[in-house]
Amino acid sequence: MRVQSAGNLLFGALVTGVLLPVATQAKTCLMLYQMADNNLEYYIRQDYAELTSSPVLGSSDLRTWVYYDALNQGGQALPNTVDSNGNAISGTFTGSRYVTYDPSYQKMRVDVELSGEQNSDTQASVQNFLDHALSDCLSNGYDSLMAVFSSHGGGFAGYGGDENARRKLLQTNSNIAAAIRASLDSAGGPSKVEVIGFDACLMQAVGAADDYMDVAQYILASEAVEPGHGWAYSYLTSAASALELAEQVVATFLSATQGGSHQAPKTLAILDTSKFATFINSFESFSTDLLSLLQGGDVSLHSFVSRSRAASVAYEGIVDAVGSRNPSGLDIGSWLANFKALCNPGAPLQADLDTAYAAYNDMFHARGVGPGTSAGTGMHITWPNQGEYVANTALWNQVLFQNRNYVTEITPEFRNFLGWFLPSGSPSGGDGTTVCGAGSAEVNPGNQNGNQNGNQNGNQNGNQNGGGNPVDPNALIIDDSGVEDASGMFNLQATIAPAVSQMLVEYGIDLSTPLKPVLEEKGYQPNDNEYLYLLGGDVSGSYVGNTFEASWDQKFYFLNISGSDAFEALYVFDQGDGSKKIPAMYFPEANREDVSNLQFLDYLFFDFNFWIEQGARFSFLQFSVNETENRINDNLALFISNDAGVFTEQPRSAGGYLIPIVYIDAFIQERQLNTLPGGFNQTVIPWTESLGYNILETPALNIFDVIPSTDAVVINMYAFDHGDPNKEPDWRVNF
Template structure:
C-alpha cells in the first residue's frame, strides 16, 4: 500500500533530547548546471523558513549560479537588492536585517568541483560561526550526486557541459583541511549531509567517516525539489536538524503530490565502523563457502535478484535489476531464503551483520510510492549486467581508487568472485543453508532451468508459479500482447512469404516476484499502461517496470530544447533505425518517468516526474518541465520477422514524440488486458513470459516459457520456440508500418 514511515532509533531520541548548542549550518549549493532551477527554489525555501530566523542557528550558503539571476530574498549590507551574478557568492542570514545578506562575491568564474572551492567556503563559514559561539557544525552539499562516483557536476564557462563529478575523497579532504585550519574547530563535523542523489552508499560513506560524526543522505535518486527546507523550524544542534530533514522530506508533498523515489537516512559513523567490520567478517565466510556450495550460491543470486535496488549512475535504462542494491533488503532476503543455522559461522556472522546495520541507522524512512529501502545501498550490479560490460564494471568496482570501496576488501573479493564465477557443482547435501534449493518431489529436468509454469488465472489477477533448477540466478516475468496474426497478412500484402516461426509481441511491462526455496511466484494484476496527454492526441502504450511497493518506471529518451528541430524532423525510418549513440552525442539522454500505484486501491497516482542522465550521461537527476524538450518512450517488443530479431521501438508503434512542458497534464492510464481484444479484434492473445537466467553458463543463460493469459477460443499454454538471431535489417520497416496502422486506433 502507499505509505510513509520514519524510524528513529533509541540513540537518535537521546541525541535529539540532548544538551542545547548553537548550530552552524553551512550549505554548499553547486547550482552551476541543469539543477539551478531546483536549487534556487531550495534557496528561497531556506531563506523564508522559521529555522533560518532562529537565534540558535547561524546560516552560511555558498551559491554557484548558472543563469545569473539575482538570488531571491537577498540584500547587501544596507538592505538593498543585489544584481544578478552567474558566478559564486558567500551568503549569510543577517538577523539584524531579517534577510539573507550577500557577504562575498568571488571574482571570476569558479569551478566548484575543486577542493579549494570547498575548503575556502567552509573555512570562511566556520571561522565566523565558531567566533560567535555556533559550535555544532553541519555541512550540507546540494547538487548532483553519484554515490561512489562523487558529488557536483559544475558546468563552468571554461568547460561548459564538462559535467564531471568531484571525487568523494576530494570533498572529504577539503572538510579535513577546514577543520584543521580554523581555530577552535573540532576534529569532525557533527553532520555531513547531501541533498543529492545516491550519496547514502557504502562506496561514499567510507570516504567521509573520518570527517563527520553522522551522515545524512539518500540511497536513491532524489526528486528535483530536494529537501523540504521551508518546513524546518528551530533546531538546537545538527542532529536535531537532521531529524527534521528526514521527517519533513518524507511527509511534505512540495507541490501537488508525493514524488518518488523518496528515501532518506541518518547514519552514525561510529556504528558504521562496526557495520563495516561485521560486513568484512560475513563476506570472508561467504566467499569461502560459496565456491563449493551450490545451494548457497543459488540463494545469494536469488536474494540479490529479489532485493530492492535503485538506479545507479552506470545502469542501463530499462534494466530489470539496477545496481544500487539496498543492503538491508538483501540481508533480510538472504536470511529468509538460506536461513543458515545460528551455530554455523555464516549464520552467526549474518546475525551480527544485520544487528550492526540496524544499529547504524539513527533515522530513516521512505515516502509513498517508493520501494521499501532500508537506508543504504552498495553498488552490486546483477551478474548479467556485469558480464555485458565487464571492463567498465571492473574499473568501477575494483581498480579505480576514487570509486572502489577500499574499506571493505573482503566484500570486494567476494563480489569479484561472485560476479565472474560460474555456479559451483552439487553441494552433495552439505549446504550451510537450512533451506534446500531443490526439495525432493519437485525436480526440474537437469537440462532445463525452469519447470513447466503454472498459471492461476482469475478475473482480477494472474498468479504465475514455477520451480527452478539450483543453478537459476534470476527469474523475470513480463506480460505482452501477441500480434503475430495481424503481422502475417501485412507481410503477404507486400509480397513477402511469412514463415511459421515469425512472431510479434508488444511488451507491456514486468512484474516483480518472490523466491521461496526452489519456487518462484509472481502476481500480475492484468493491467496494461498507457500515457495520455490532456488536450493532445497523444496516447501511447508504454513499457512499465515494477520496482516494488507500488513504484513504477517508464524508460524514455529525452531530447533537450537544443535538439527540438532535429528530433521533430525525424522520419519513420529514423525511428526504426534509431541510432542511440548518435543522439546521445547530439545531447539526447536516457531517462525514465516515475509514477506510483496505490497497492490497496490499484489507483494510479499521476505524480509523474522525469529523470534524465544529464551529467556526463551518467548521474540521474530530475528534469524540470520548465526546461522544455521532448520525450520518446522506449517500447520493448519481442519479434522475429524474416530472419530478423527486434527488441526495441523508440516512440512506440505511432512514433510518438511527447512535449515536456509546464502547461500540459500527463496521465498514466491503466486498462485491463481484456480491453485489448475490443480495440484490436485480430489480436492473438495476451501472454506472460517467464524467463530463467543462469549467468554462469553462456550456453544456457536464458530459458523462457510463454503461456496464455487470454486467447479467444483457445486455452492452455502456448509453446513458442525463441529465435536467437540478433541481427537487424530492412524488414524492420515492414512490421512497424503494419503495426502502426493497427495501433493508431488505440485511444481507449
Template sequence: MIKTVSTIRYTTSSSPISTWVSLFLALVVSLSFLFSGANAWPTGAGDCPAGIVAVGDPHLTGDVTSGTLEESPQTLRVLLNNAVLGDKPAAVLAGRAFSLELVGNTGTFKGFLIRLGSNGDNENDLSTSLYPETDDDDSNVQTAQDVCGDQAGGITHTSSVEKESIQAFLQVPPTMAGELTLDVTVVIGLAGSGGDSEYYFSTYSITAVAGAPIPSPAPTPASKKTCLMVYQMADNEEMHPYLVHNYQALAKSPLVRATDQVRTWIYHDAYNNAGGQILPDTFDVNGTELVTDPFNASRYSTFDPRLGSMRMDVEFQNEQNSDDTNTIRDFLVHALENCLANGYDQLVAIFAGSAGGFAGFGGDANTRRLQQLQTNPQLAQAIRRALDSVSRELFLNVRLNLQVLGFDSNSMQGLGVADAYPEVTDYILASESIMPGHGWAYENLQPHDNALDLARDILGAFLNHDEQSVPKTMALFDTQLFDTFVTAWENLFLDLGAALENLDSNLRAHVSRARALSVAFLGVMDSLDVAANPSSLDIGSFLSTFRTMCNPQESLDILLQEALDAYSDMFVEQGVGLGTAPGTGMHVTWPSEGDYNADTQLWRQVLFQDGNYVNYRAPIFVSFLQELFAPPAGDLSSSNNSTESVCFNSVEPPMTGNGSSLVLDDSITIDNATGHVELQATVAVDVAEVIVEFGVDVSSATRLVLQEAGLESSPTDYMIAMGGNVPGSFENAIYKAAWDKSFYYISVGDEPVKPIYVHKEGGGSRVPVMHFPEETSDAVASIELDKWLLFDLDYWLSQGGRFGNLILSLDDVTGTIDDIALYTSNPAGSATWAQVPKEAGGLIVPLLYVDGKLQGSRINVLPGGLDQTVLSWGPDLDYKISQQNATEVFDSNPHFNGVVLNLNAYSSGDSTGSPESISYGIMSREIDEALEVEATEMPTMLGSVSTTGLYGTTPPLDEDVTSAPMTATAIPTELPLEDSTVVPFTSTLDPSDSPLDDSTSVPLTSTEYPSITPTGTMESPSLSPAGDTIVGRGGNPDTPGDQGEDEDEVR
C-alpha cells in the first residue's frame, strides 16, 4: 500500500515556494487504488478514500512522449532507499516504510506520478492517465484532476514549480509480499514553450519481502461518546417556527440516529400565544403513540433508538420561565446524569433562540417577563451549577467542564460574551453577526468521535449550506487560548491609552477612522435607529485596518503583531458564508463616535457602568474607550506631530485651507472613462468619521405634493431624498470616495418600482425598512400624509411597526443579488434582531433618509417616500432590486431641482453628535413652480399602485441587479484627479439648466445645506392646512444663501 508515512521533501531550482504547494506533493492512495490494474488512479477509476478535498490543475498542453527516464534531457534517476533503481529487482520489507526519490542529474522537472501493483497489466505509459480521455489533440481536454486524501495526492503535477528532486515515503502492506511492479511517469517542462510539457516513463521491478513480525501498534482509544444537550427557547413569536423545524431536522439527522455514539436531549419551550405547538415525530412518555395534541408549556425529549424517533421524557403542565437560571440548571442536570451514567462524557450544550451578544441570551415571550434577556454571567452560573451538582451526585470527584458550548443565536461570538464562559467550557461555537432565523444546518450533521470534531462539522455544514439566508458567520475557539489573546489585547490598549493621554493626534485619528472603515455587524444596540455604522466591530478587521493606516512605530507594531497572533491562534476554525462581509471570527462592542454621542447616556451604561455588560476581563480596553469618547484635553490640531506619535503616518493636513473647521479643502471630479463621481476632501485632524451619501433634491416636487394634498407649503421648505451611502477610504489627511451614479429601487412582481435607501457594505448591502404585521394593514393604509412626513418613532411603533433591514446578499462570483432576507428588531424588552419569514406576511415600508425642513420642523426619515410606499411581504412574491443611472432619474421628473452628493464629517470628542455637512450639486435646474402640473405627474398620496413616485414617473431601468451585478463601489487607492479625462468641478455657484454631460466640462455647485440631525424621536406637529401662516427657519436649496439660522459658508 502506498501511503504517506512522513512528509514529502523536494528541492527547487529557484527561491522556496509557499507552504501550500508542498501539500499537493504528498501521495495518499487507498488499497483499492493500488491493485485495480491500469485504472488505479483518479483518472478513470476509483474514488478518493476520504472524499475529494482539492482539485488539481488541468493539463492543457504537452506531447505524450514514450521514453525511459534515463532518456530524458535531465537523465532522471529513481532512488529507492538511497540506491539507484536499475535492471535488477530491488527489495523492500513489506510493512515497513521505504523512501522513493526522483532526482534530475542535469535539469529540473515539474512533478511525477507513481503506481505500485502486484500484477503485470499496469506496465504502461502512465502519461495517458493524466487525462480523463485522450484524443489527437490533448490540449482540448479541459477537465481538472481529482486530488485525494488529507494532503492531496494521486497526481503530483498540481504545481508547475520546477524541482531538482522530490521524495516520497511508501509502504507495502505485510499481506502483499511478493513481486511488485513500480511505474513512474515524470512531467518535464519544455524551455521557452510557455508551459508545454513532455512525459517520460519507466517501469521497475520490486520484491516485497515478508520481514520479521511487526509489533502491534498501541490500541486506538475507543471513540468517545457525545452527550448533545439542546436548549430551545421557542416561546417567542419570531423564533418558534424556526425552532420547531430545527427540532425535526435534528431528530432526522445521521448524528442523532447514531445512538451508539451520541445521546441527545432537547428542552423545548413552546410558544404559548399561538394556540400551542405540536412537536413533530415525537412519541409520548411511554413510547406507545405519537403526540398529536398541541401544548403550551415545556418538554424534555430524547431520541429513543427502539422507536427510531424522539420521545418525551418529561412534560411540564405549567409554563416554565426559560430565562430563569434554575430552569436551565434543571434541564442540564437531568441530561447530564443520564449521559454520564451511560458513558456519554463528551459534553456539548447548544442554546438556540434569541440573543443579544453582550446583552445575553433568551427572550421568553411570557407576558409577565417582557422578554428580559438572561445575562451571560447568569447563564454561565447556571451551567456551572449544573456541572458541579452532577459531579457531586455521581461521586466523580472531578471538576466537570463542557467540551463545547454552542449558540445558535445572534451575535454570541464577541469579546463581551466570551469573557463569561472560560470557566465552564473548553470551546465556544457561535456567530459574531446576527443569525438567519433558520439557524444551523442540523439535518446534515454526522456522528463524530469527539465533541470538537462535531463542532467543526456544525461550522462547515452551516457555512457551506447554499439554500440558507445571510449573513452567515461562525467561529470555534479555544477558551484557554482566549485568555492569552485578552492579555495581548490589553497590552495593546495600554500602549494606545497612554498615547491618547499624551494627546497623540495621529493615534486618535487613526483609531477612530480605522474603526469607521472596518467590518462591523448589526448588534443589539443598533435596533432602533438602524445605524449606518453598526456597533459589533470585527476585531481582526480593526487590528489589520488600524495597522495599515497608522504604520506603527516598532514598539507598537510588536504589540499589534502579538495581538493579531494571539487572536488567530485561539481559533480552531472560523469562516463566513457566501454573500457575507469578511468577518474574522469575533466582534467587540464598539460604537462609532457619532453613534456614541447621539445616545451617550445609554452607551455609558452599556460600556462602562452595568456590571452584566462591561468587559470585566478587559478593563484597560474599557478605560481606553472612555478616554477616546471623552472630549480631548487639548487642541488636537496643535498637539504632537508625526515624529512624536506612535504612528509614522501623519494625519496633519498639508495646508490650512479656506474651508470649514473640519473640511479644509475639497474637490469633485467626474471620470469620463467610468462616469463615476469622485470626491476628495482634506479633513482636519479631529475628524473621526466621514459619511458620504447621494440623493435627489425634490424640494419643488415636495411643495407640489403638499399643495395637491391641501397642506401649506413654503418657499423655504426643502427636501433632499437620499438614495444610499458611498463607501470611501482615508489616506492620512485625505478622504476619497467614488459614486457610480446609481440609484436603487425595489419592486414586487410586475408592480412599479419604488425608491429605496441602500447601505453598501462589504459582502452585501441592506435596506432600512419598517415591518407591520398583517393585522395592522388597515391602520397603515389609513395613515394621513402629515403622519408620514413628520416621522415620529413612538407613533409608528404604536401602529405595530418594527424597525428592520432587508439584507441583500451578493453572489461572490457573479456580483448579483442571490438572497433577500428581512430582519426586524423585537418589540420593547429584548430589542434583539430576528429574521421574519415570508410566511409571516405583513407589510414593509421602505425608510428613506432625507435632509429636509417642512414648516419649521426638521425631517430626517421619510417612511415610504412622498407616495407612501407600502409593499406586501409574503412567500409567493417576486422581489427585485433594480438600479438606475442618476441622469435618467433626474430627467424623469421636471420638478426635481438637482442630484446631490452630501459629505458629513464627524468630529472626535464632539458631544453633540452632529456632523458638519456639505452638499455638492452634481446636476441642477431652475424650476418655475407656477407651471401647471398634470395630475398624472403627481406622486400618489395613499400608497396605491402608480407609475409615479418620489423619483418621478417611473423610468425604464438600466439594470435588474437581482440578475445583474450590484456591487459596492470599489475605491481605488489613487484617484486620477490630474488625469486629462477627468472633468473638474468648480466651487462657483452656477446652476445648469440641464444635467451634466460626462463628456463636457460643466461648472457644478457646492452648497452647504443645514446639517443632518441623527435619526430618532422628534416632535411631530401637524402640518398646517393651506391658508394658515407658518413660521419657521429657512433652508431652501434653490436659494442657498437663505439658510435662516442654519446658514453656513457657501463654497
C-alpha cells in the first residue's frame, strides 16, 4: 500500500512567496474506492474507521461515497455504519458495498449490497461505482469531484490487486482512466474530476500520470512505497473544494504521526496536469539533445549521466526485487539537479536542462516528504540502473519498450535515450571534447546522498592496495584515501576512471578467526583457506567530477528484542537523509514448523527459490535516524512483496517470522558465499504484537567487546563499470 516535518512541506505558491488564493466555496463529492480484498484489508479498514469518525465527514460541504470490497476470509462489520434501514450491523463482512454518509443517522449507511463475489480489478467495477456516486453527487449540487483509489499501487503497472480466487494482477491505469471518462460523460458533469487521488504505492509516476492527465485536473499520489497506515484521514477537517481537501491530505499525512511515530517512507505530491504536458515536452527535448551528444562520443557526458543516476534518490518499483540496491523508480528532480551539478553542461544542453527542471518544479501544486525519508521531489520515472538492466535485459525490455500496458507512450524520446544508453557499454573513444563543464557555475546540486548501492560482493583475493596508484593500468580506482576526522567520521575519497558508473562503500567485520570454532562446534573440519567478512551496511556518497567522496559514522546496527538477550547484527542500507533499510526474508505463520527446524547448513546454503515456493517472501525492515539529534527513531516497519511484486507493510497482528539477510564475503567449506540469512547467530524472529523490537547502534571500537575474537573492522570501497557485465569491481580494503 501505500514514509519530514511540516517545515519540509512545499506548496507551489508558497515557494514563490505568494500566498495561496482563498478557495472558492464549492460542494465536494468524495468518491473513495477501497479495494480491500487482499492483504491490505487490516489497514484499509482502519482508514475507513478514521474517515468515518473524522471532523470532515459531517461537513455540509462534503458528500461521501465509499466502495468497499472486503477480504473474503471474513472480517468485522464496518465501523460507524448502519444498514439501509438505519439498523446497526453485526457479524462478519466479506462482500462488496456502496456506502454513503447519511446525516440523519450521522453514520455511514449501506446504500447498495452487491450480490456475489466482485472482481474489483475491472473497468466495469470502477465505472459502476462512479456512475452511482456521480449521479447522486451532481444531482445534489456536489460538483467539485474527488475520486480516490485505496489499495496496492504499481505506478506504470496500475492499481488494485484483488486476491480472491488467485486474482493478483493489477488493473491497468488506462482501464481506470477509461472508467472515469465513461462515468463523467454519462453523468453529463464536468470534463474532468478535480482531483484523482491514490492512497497507494508508487502512483505519482510519469508512467501513470500520462493516463490520468485527460480525466483529472490534479493527481494526488506518492512516488514511493506508502506506510500501511495510509493517509491521515482522522485529521481532515473541511472540504471547501476537492483541491482544498487534497491539500489537507498532503499536510496531515506528512506532519501527523500515526501510531506514535513517523513511519518511512512518506512522500506525497499534488500534480497540476495542465502543466504536465509542458514538462514532458521540455523533458523530451532535453532527452533528444542528450542522446545526440552521447551518440557523438562524449565520454565525460556518458560517465556523468551514469554517476548522477547512481547518486540520485530512487524508490523501489514493482519490477525491483524487494530491498533492491538499485531501485528503478528514479526521482526526476533529484536526477536533473544532480546531473546539472555534476556535468554543468554548455549549450544547447544547458538551456534544455534548465527549461525541463523549471517546468518540472512548476507543475507541482504541493509536495513534500516526511521525516526519515529520502528527499524526493514529487515524481519518479522508470529508469533501471545499467547493471540491473544487463542482468535482466529481457524483463526490462518488456517493461520499457514492448508491453503496451507498461510502456510510457508520452515519452518516446526518453525511451529512445534509454534504449541506446542502457546497453551502450562502457564509455570509450571520442575526441576528448565534452559538453560538460561549459555551463554556468551557479547550480543547485540538490540532494546528492541518494542510493549509492551497488553489488556488494567483492573478491577477498582482489586488489587490496590501501592507496596510491594501482599496478593495474586498467583499474577503475585511480587513487584513494581514508582518514578519521576530529568528529569521529571516517572520510573516504577516490579519483575514478571515466568508465566508473557507480561507487559503493561498505563496512564490516572480519570474523575469520571466530568462524573456525563455530565450524568445529557444528561438527565440521575448518580449512586454512576459509574466511568470513560479515558486512554491516553501505554508506551513501557523492560525485564531484571524477572524484567520489563518502563519510562513515563508524557505527554498526543490531536488532534487539526487548525482554530477551536476543540480538543480531544487521546489514543496513543507507538511503540518505536518515532513511535506513534492512533486507530480510518473511515466512507466514503456516511455515512455523519448517522455520523452527532450520539447521546450520540450511542458513549457510539457503535456497531462496525453494523458500519462495513454500510461501516465504523477500522483505525489508524500514526505519530512520534523526540525524539532527543523533538518535534512532522508533518507527520500525516490515514490508513484504506478493506474487505480483507489490510492496505492502505487514502488520504485527498478521504474525509470521522473519530472518535478517546479512551480506557477507566468505569462503566456507569450499563454497563462495555472499549472503547469510539469519545473520551470524542464525536468528529467526517472530513478527508479533507481543514483542518489542529495537534497533541499536554500536561504535566500531565496541565491536571488539561484543565479539572479542573479531579480527578487524574493515571498510571497503568498490568501483563498478555497469557497462561491462563481465568486469569484476575494482576495490580497496582496510583503510
